[in-house]
Amino acid sequence: GQQVMQIPQYQHVQEGEDFTTYCNSSTTLSNIQWYKQRPGGHPVFLIQLVKSGEVKKQKRLTFQFGEAKKNSSLHITATQTTDVGTYFCAGRGGYQKVTFGTGTKLQVIP
Amino acid sequence: DAGITQSPRHKVTETGTPVTLRCHQTENHRYMYWYRQDPGHGLRLIHYSYGVKDTDKGEVSDGYSVSRSKTEDFLLTLESATSSQTSVYFCATQGQDNSYEQYFGPGTRLTVT
Numbered sequence: 001g002q003q004v005m006q007i008p009q010y011q012h013v014q015e016g017e018d019f020t021t022y023c024n025s026s027t028t029l030s031n032i033q034w035y036k037q038r039p040g041g042h043p044v045f046l047i048q049l050v051k052s053g054e055v056k057k058q059k060r061l062t063f064q065f066g067e068a069k070k071n072s073s074l075h076i077t078a079t080q081t082t083d084v085g086t087y088f089c090a091g092r093g094g095y096q097k098v099t100f101g102t103g104t105k106l107q108v109i110p
Numbered sequence: 111d112a113g114i115t116q117s118p119r120h121k122v123t124e125t126g127t128p129v130t131l132r133c134h135q136t137e138n139h140r141y142m143y144w145y146r147q148d149p150g151h152g153l154r155l156i157h158y159s160y161g162v163k164d165t166d167k168g169e170v171s172d173g174y175s176v177s178r179s180k181t182e183d184f185l186l187t188l189e190s191a192t193s194s195q196t197s198v199y200f201c202a203t204q205g206q207d208n209s210y211e212q213y214f215g216p217g218t219r220l221t222v223t
Contacts, residue, residue, distance in 0.1 A: 001169060006152075009150075031210060033210060033211070033212075035212075041216075042200060042214040042215065042216055042217055043153065043200070043202075043212075043214045044214070045211045045212060045213070048210060048211065088152060088153065090153075090212075092210060097155065097158070097168070098155070098210070098212070099155070099169070100145070100152045100153040100154070100155075101152055102150065102151065102152040103152045
């Protein structure tokens with residue numbers, strides 16, 4: 001079946017440093033989504049990428065979908081303490097079935 | 111946030127007992143999902159529904175069953191709970207066929223002793 005891996009599993013950064021998490025799928029995806037989960041909370045949708053090579057930005061967050069539609073990345077510029085949480089990618093291959101990545105837990109040190 | 115509630119929010123039960131978790135939504139969303147979240151595994155799909163009485167299995171469906179008799183309610187049942195089913199369970203909904211954004215409920219923390 002479809003597998004979606006994320007690296008790194010954990011990341012500690014100093015506030016103001018950049019952060020990147022990578023998502024890799026074993027199969028080609030029709031689209032990919034990113035979610036953020038704050039400690040003790042539930043996942044919250046951030047963005048969806050559909051097109052090969054697509055790049056989208058949300059303030060300090062930059063999302064990219066690979067040319068082969070099998071990988072994606074999320075980059076945060078100049079992290080803030082409000083960025084703390086776990087970031088998940090979620091790849092959709094077949095009809096309505098989505099596979100979540102293992103997540104990257106971000107800790108920001110003030 | 112979408113109007114999604116889960117009940118109970120916390121439950122401790124003994125091995126071998128049946129357990130039912132409820133997800134209720136007020137958004138009239140067509141699609142509903144049950145996930146479990148465990149450290150190191152992210153979110154894994156248990157079952158999902160694409161309409162009333164229409165359900166399908168996810169990647170970790172063994173030991174779980176679901177029912178959806180009304181649009182707003184999606185029930186997850188553990189017929190005979192095992193310690194390996196100790197987890198946090200999230201319900202999610204999705205509104206439109208071409209919008210894949212999922213809205214998550216607050217989660218249910220289940221402990222099987």
